[in-house]
Amino acid sequence: MQATETAAMADARRALEICNACRYCEGFCAVFPAIERRREFPAADLGFLANLCHGCNGCYHACQYAPPHEWALNVPAALARVRHESWSETIRPATLRGLLRRPLAATAGAVLVAGLAALASAHGMARAHTGPGAFYAVIPLATLIALGGASFLFALLALAASALAAWRGLGGTPRPVHLLRALHDAATLKNLGGGGGGCPYPGEQPSAARRHAHHALAGGFLLAFAATSVATIDEHLLGWHAPYPLFSLPVLLGVAGGVLMLAGAARLILLKRVADPAPLAAETLAADRVLLGLLAAIAASGLVLLALRGTVAMPPLLVLHLALVLGFFVTMPFGKFLHGPHRFAALVRDAMERDPARR
Amino acid sequence: MESVQQTPDILVPDILVPDILVIGGGHAALAAAITARRLGASVLVAEAAPRPMRGGNTRHTRNLRAVHDAPRGTLTGAYLEDEYWDDLLRVTHGQTDEALARMTIRASADLVSFLSDCGVRFQPSLAGTLSLSRTNAFFLGGGKALLNALYREAERLGVSVCYETPARAMTMRQGTIAEVVLRTPGGELRVVPRAVVAAAGGFQANIAWMREYWGEAAENFVIRGTPYAQGDVLRLLLDGGCAPVGDPTQFHAVALDGRAPRFDGGIATRLDSVPFSIVVNRDGQRFYDEGEDLWPKRYAIWGRLIAQQPGQVAFSICDAPAARDFMPSVYPAVTAPTIAHLARALGLDPLALAATVADYNAAVRGGAFDPTVLDSCHTEGLAVAKTHWARRIETPPFVGYPLRPGITFTYLGVRVDATARVRLADGTPAPNLFAAGEIMAGNILGRGYLAGFGMTIGGVFGRLAGEGAARHAGN
Ligand SMILES: Cc1cc2nc3c(=O)[nH]c(=O)nc-3n(C[C@H](O)[C@H](O)[C@H](O)COP(=O)(O)OP(=O)(O)OC[C@H]3O[C@@H](n4cnc5c(N)ncnc54)[C@H](O)[C@@H]3O)c2cc1C
Ligand code: HEM
Ligand code: SF4
Ligand code: SF4
Numbered sequence: 001m002q003a004t005e006t007a008a009m010a011d012a013r014r015a016l017e018i019c020n021a022c023r024y025c026e027g028f029c030a031v032f033p034a035i036e037r038r039r040e041f042p043a044a045d046l047g048f049l050a051n052l053c054h055g056c057n058g059c060y061h062a063c064q065y066a067p068p069h070e071w072a073l074n075v076p077a078a079l080a081r082v083r084h085e086s087w088s089e090t091i092r093p094a095t096l097r098g099l100l101r102r103p104l105a106a107t108a109g110a111v112l113v114a115g116l117a118a119l120a121s122a123h124g125m126a127r128a129h130t131g132p133g134a135f136y137a138v139i140p141l142a143t144l145i146a147l148g149g150a151s152f153l154f155a156l157l158a159l160a161a162s163a164l165a166a167w168r169g170l171g172g173t174p175r176p177v178h179l180l181r182a183l184h185d186a187a188t189l190k191n192l193g194g195g196g197g198g199c200p201y202p203g204e205q206p207s208a209a210r211r212h213a214h215h216a217l218a219g220g221f222l223l224a225f226a227a228t229s230v231a232t233i234d235e236h237l238l239g240w241h242a243p244y245p246l247f248s249l250p251v252l253l254g255v256a257g258g259v260l261m262l263a264g265a266a267r268l269i270l271l272k273r274v275a276d277p278a279p280l281a282a283e284t285l286a287a288d289r290v291l292l293g294l295l296a297a298i299a300a301s302g303l304v305l306l307a308l309r310g311t312v313a314m315p316p317l318l319v320l321h322l323a324l325v326l327g328f329f330v331t332m333p334f335g336k337f338l339h340g341p342h343r344f345a346a347l348v349r350d351a352m353e354r355d356p357a358r359r
Numbered sequence: 360m361e362s363v364q365q366t367p368d369i370l371v372p373d374i375l376v377p378d379i380l381v382i383g384g385g386h387a388a389l390a391a392a393i394t395a396r397r398l399g400a401s402v403l404v405a406e407a408a409p410r411p412m413r414g415g416n417t418r419h420t421r422n423l424r425a426v427h428d429a430p431r432g433t434l435t436g437a438y439l440e441d442e443y444w445d446d447l448l449r450v451t452h453g454q455t456d457e458a459l460a461r462m463t464i465r466a467s468a469d470l471v472s473f474l475s476d477c478g479v480r481f482q483p484s485l486a487g488t489l490s491l492s493r494t495n496a497f498f499l500g501g502g503k504a505l506l507n508a509l510y511r512e513a514e515r516l517g518v519s520v521c522y523e524t525p526a527r528a529m530t531m532r533q534g535t536i537a538e539v540v541l542r543t544p545g546g547e548l549r550v551v552p553r554a555v556v557a558a559a560g561g562f563q564a565n566i567a568w569m570r571e572y573w574g575e576a577a578e579n580f581v582i583r584g585t586p587y588a589q590g591d592v593l594r595l596l597l598d599g600g601c602a603p604v605g606d607p608t609q610f611h612a613v614a615l616d617g618r619a620p621r622f623d624g625g626i627a628t629r630l631d632s633v634p635f636s637i638v639v640n641r642d643g644q645r646f647y648d649e650g651e652d653l654w655p656k657r658y659a660i661w662g663r664l665i666a667q668q669p670g671q672v673a674f675s676i677c678d679a680p681a682a683r684d685f686m687p688s689v690y691p692a693v694t695a696p697t698i699a700h701l702a703r704a705l706g707l708d709p710l711a712l713a714a715t716v717a718d719y720n721a722a723v724r725g726g727a728f729d730p731t732v733l734d735s736c737h738t739e740g741l742a743v744a745k746t747h748w749a750r751r752i753e754t755p756p757f758v759g760y761p762l763r764p765g766i767t768f769t770y771l772g773v774r775v776d777a778t779a780r781v782r783l784a785d786g787t788p789a790p791n792l793f794a795a796g797e798i799m800a801g802n803i804l805g806r807g808y809l810a811g812f813g814m815t816i817g818g819v820f821g822r823l824a825g826e827g828a829a830r831h832a833g834n
Binding site for chain 1: 626686689
């Protein structure tokens with residue numbers, strides 16, 4: 001996957017070599033057994049191990065060689081740096097790689113441009129609209145489809161290119177059972193479990209807080225995504241026009257998804273504010289914060305839009321929500337969202353390596 | 360005690376009067392503090408190290424040895440008292456106390472559940488330690504994770520913990536501890552406790568003290584664990600009239616990668632290359648049978664063997680195929696295309712090393728190499744034989760590692776009885792002084808070592824000391 005040797009890679013390799021001679025953290029996650037399957041750590045393997053690491057911090061607080069020890073070992077931070085580099089490597093088009101390190105500017109810019117585009121085509125911004133098709137009275141359906149479709153397609157293509165690069169790093173073709181195992185590990189975030197007792201985040205005390213909050217966020221995200229998909233079907237196949245009644249499938253899914261997303265993102269933001277900075281790689285945190293903020297804003301604006309859709313606040317809220325969603329689509333392939341495909345690929349590779357039939 | 364619940368360096372009254380003062384901050388100290396606090400005593404823990412380095416040698420541990428009659432938790436099979444005792448007898452060559460030892464072995468039965476209740480978690484035996492899965496319970500994340508859980512539990516219960524606070528002086532009257540002086544970051548602090556638990560470890564990090572027995576050589580020892588094991592408390596107790604136990608000149612030592620840090624290198628600097636190589640001293644000469652017995656049974660003698668060589672160094676030499684047979688060290692192997700080049704890279708005389716290797720290669724005999732049994736690969740006709748696993752060193756690149764003695768702990772301690780109460784030199788029990796852990800391990804472990812037994816002694820005696828001290832304070 002990666003060709004050039006960086007300082008982050010050298011530091012991670014040093015750390016993993018020490019771990020391989022120590023092995024005390026073997027029970028925390030899948031990373032340590034994967035370390036023990038190796039004697040050397042070439043660049044591609046570092047990327048794999050870095051994406052397999054879920055950043056639970058268990059191996060920092062347990063480490064007998066953590067600072068102020070002269071070896072100053074910080075496995076989570078070292079792997080977080082390599083992880084970001086590995087994402088950067090796979091970003092397509094390559095000219096946009098720098099955006100990973102400027103997430104706020106990238107996201108704010110994308111949201112702004114999307115907002116302006118939506119505003120340019122908006123009508124009747126200062127009055128209430130009701131009844132079927134009310135949203136399209138503000139922004140014409142064709143514009144919605146053009147903006148949404150184009151940005152989503154772009155995200156899909158760019159993400160697919162990135163995922164393909166990650167896939168090539170797998171070093172083999174997975175069998176369905178490997179995909180199922182990876183799906184299980186991703187859905188449960190088993191590796192954020194600290195070997196069963198929770199992981200030390202935000203502080204030294206083991207806790208399931210982050211894992212549960214992520215479940216809420218990712219689960220909510222999937223529900224919200226499902227809501228959008230159902231709405232698209234309703235709209236185009238069934239000819240029903242949004243806004244939908246409260247007890248329709250898209251609204252129910254959207255509300256559940258929005259609430260879960262908001263709760264999860266808010267919890268993660270709060271945890272992040274009090275998180276012990278020692279095991280974290282400071283330069284990777286902005287990407288986390290920006291995605292968290294964006295997802296929280298999408299969920300909040302969607303919920304408020306639902307609540308106030310009969311009022312004069314609807315048109316500006318609609319433009320805002322649309323701008324945030326479009327901004328999210330466009331920046332997905334250059335930001336923290338990349339952790340999804342990369343982590344999944346790492347889990348697949350781990351399942352392949354663990355498979356006794358392949359050894 | 361009420362006046363200083365949290366941070367005595369902010370709020371330093373002249374004198375503290377806790378029920379119990381626990382000196383030390385490792386496994387033994389915390390087992391005592393938690394036990395005493397649970398019995399209602401007010402407890403002050405004085406730990407010499409700063410918080411990030413708290414916990415002494417316990418930071419570097421990975422398991423304890425527990426008796427059990429059926430599979431329990433991560434422990435497989437059964438490990439009964441008599442087998443445990445036999446194992447101990449074998450490693451100590453009888454330098455133990457059967458009554459104390461059997462009591463410890465029996466008490467190890469519920470150590471795992473005591474620790475689990477404190478939030479410590481366990482994991483199956485680590486890769487490469489399958490042989491210990493029956494006898495030893497491994498801490499998830501190792502000793503530092505164990506300590507984090509114990510400190511959390513102690514703080515939750517309301518034990519006061521002072522870091523960077525070594526005990527510096529002690530007033531003993533007729534064997535009773537009247538006062539202890541602690542040195543805190545904010546100045547001296549006088550403590551007048553009802554009872555004291557001494558759990559401050561051995562003295563292996565005190566090079567000046569080690570020099571008394573080992574002379575110049577002590578300067579070349581690597582200390583595997585904490586630099587805070589200065590033995591100050593042990594010395595105060597012995598000077599105050601407590602009965603000594605254990606040979607002061609002796610310590611447990613293993614062969615380490617010679618590039619290990621002076622202190623706190625822990626487990627990762629260990630090198631298991633010896634049975635797969637030949638080991639030469641600074642003069643390029645072999646000095647001991649590298650294949651005498653299976654490595655787990657022999658690894659602990661190599662520390663002392665190297666400590667007795669000139670300059671306290673040795674070099675493990677093998678070839679490329681053999682280097683794949685042992686765990687990698689944290690430091691890169693020194694490699695070279697010829698033995699002479701390897702000698703130069705290691706700072707050895709090329710002619711001497713080449714001659715040693717040539718003689719050895721010529722003497723190698725025997726059949727199928729098998730590292731898991733005492734195989735028939737041996738040498739013939741050498742002054743120093745290699746009796747097993749002898750293979751010619753002939754396939755480049757040649758591989759070398761420098762070795763040094765790494766001191767784990769010292770055997771000198773204070774004598775205790777079966778309630779962890781310290782004995783005075785005249786044989787009478789000290790009224791308000793208890794000891795636990797390495798500072799008294801010599802009572803049971805007078806020689807040798809049994810993997811996981813150090814932590815077992817610390818836990819068993821820590822709990823006894825905490826209980827005894829709390830009962831004493833309650834009266
Ligand atoms: C690398 C290594 C690995 C080991 N692995 C194992 C293992 O896997 N299993 C096992 O059973 N044993 C192991 N041991 C042995 C084990 O560490 C000890 O038996 C055990 O930790 C002893 O516990 P303790 O509490 O008595 O001493 P320690 O844990 O050393 O604690 C002593 C404490 O006293 C403090 N102290 C020192 N002087 C003072 C003072 N003047 N005032 C106040 N505090 C003071 C120190 O800072 C420290 O906190 C290992 C040892 C080493 C070095
Ligand atoms: C393949 C599926 C996924 C896996 C395995 C996964 C895993 C993880 C892990 C381990 C973390 C914590 C470590 C880190 O910050 O990098 C994390 C953080 C995060 N994830 Fe996911 N994730 C997945 C999908 C998603 C989805 C679908 C979303 C929502 C769109 C999401 C949003 C986030 C956010 C915002 C963070 C940052 C949280 C913080 O910094 O506290 N993830 N993810
Ligand atoms: S993180 Fe530290 S304690 Fe854990 S395996 Fe690595 S070196 Fe050992
Ligand atoms: S931070 Fe957590 S997930 Fe990452 S390597 Fe350490 S223990 Fe494993």
